[in-house]
Amino acid sequence: MNITIVGSGNVGTVLYSMLKKAGHIVRQLAGRGPVQDIGNSSDLYILAIADDILPSFAGSLQLNDKLVVHTAGSVSIEILQNTSTNYGVFYPLQSIRKELNSTPEIPILIGANTEENKAILYSLAATISKDVHYANDEQRRKLHLAAVITNNFINHLLALTEDYCQKESIDFKLLLPLINETIHRLQFSPAKDVQTGPAQRNDITTIQKQREMLIQHPSLLHIYQLFTESIISLRSS
């Protein structure tokens, strides 16, 4: 397939390498260049640009009947309805960083305005991923929200814990087997069924001691407080 990717961020850059490697003819343009540079000689246009500038960018672009997609989890495909008569979405459900050497497994969620466009995008996605699914705007938005919680929030918890360990002179790396085990179990058991810890067993003494230990770490203290309440509440629900 002959593909133009607009955007030189993480998603644009990684899609560029993956599609090229899969044998497609791909060119990549910076998302901030003039709209007229985009031309109309490709079979597919992938707009891999930031969510907040995507609608105005799409509004300034006219591709007639050329297939155009964006790559955003939370943005409706309908923002492209005046850009072309054929439009959709090509959303990688993964945290992508162009500077990392290895590319992880990337599930791709496909949506489009016609069944034919869905099929074209599905076939394309299948050339770079074993894990391709259809999702309409609403399903994709929900999965994106779940992705924010499981990736961004878990990563933030880890960042705060690394900071805590560094300030308290303990070795964060000692926690890696425990963290790996926490995730590994998800393949076998619902997380709710393997919850452990002071909040789960309502161990008030330990909870109180741990709160006091966090007085110098206010962000973690707020999180500790909220999670303790939330675990106790889920446990008794």
Place this chain on the structure above:
Amino acid sequence: MNITIVGSGNVGTVLYSMLKKAGHIVRQLAGRGPVQDIGNSSDLYILAIADDILPSFAGSLQLNDKLVVHTAGSVSIEILQNTSTNYGVFYPLQSIRKELNSTPEIPILIGANTEENKAILYSLAATISKDVHYANDEQRRKLHLAAVITNNFINHLLALTEDYCQKESIDFKLLLPLINETIHRLQFSPAKDVQTGPAQRNDITTIQKQREMLIQHPSLLHIYQLFTESIISLRSS
């Protein structure tokens, strides 16, 4: 070594199998049995009983000079100072569930009242783990707190997300590659350096839309709110 384990919970049961497999002579007693059943013919007594009953249990036990340890992350070894002249701790820094078939890698933190006792416990731990470390009461308590955050809180986030996916009829399993990648990166990059998402890029539009999507999920909404503020605050610090 000739070992008595008191306690038939997760830690007691898993330590029993591991120590037996490593060639030690081990017997296991229920934590709720009469104290006189414990006897004094073993080289080592491991009290693997709940944190909240541990101090009173230790207070009712007299082992003279027999080496005795507990397995608790947050409890001082000094609660054993009247139980024996030789005492310490043998703390597995892992979330242990006796009903799971495979045993994960278990870092063990060792502490004791004398250098000789530390050395005995270190050698014993090395027969069941490749990852043995010394930690005094304060270091162990801090690691336990970090373990609560990284295991219990991550697991709770996952439990709430599973619940969200179920209620919204989307497939939680689609998120597994993303969750695995989040953890995989920890081996190469500090979490703070790979933070992504709407809060990290201060994308107010997406944050507002996602808040609205969580109105029917109040626990997640509170967490969403707090993490968004916390990520924005860490980002600008």
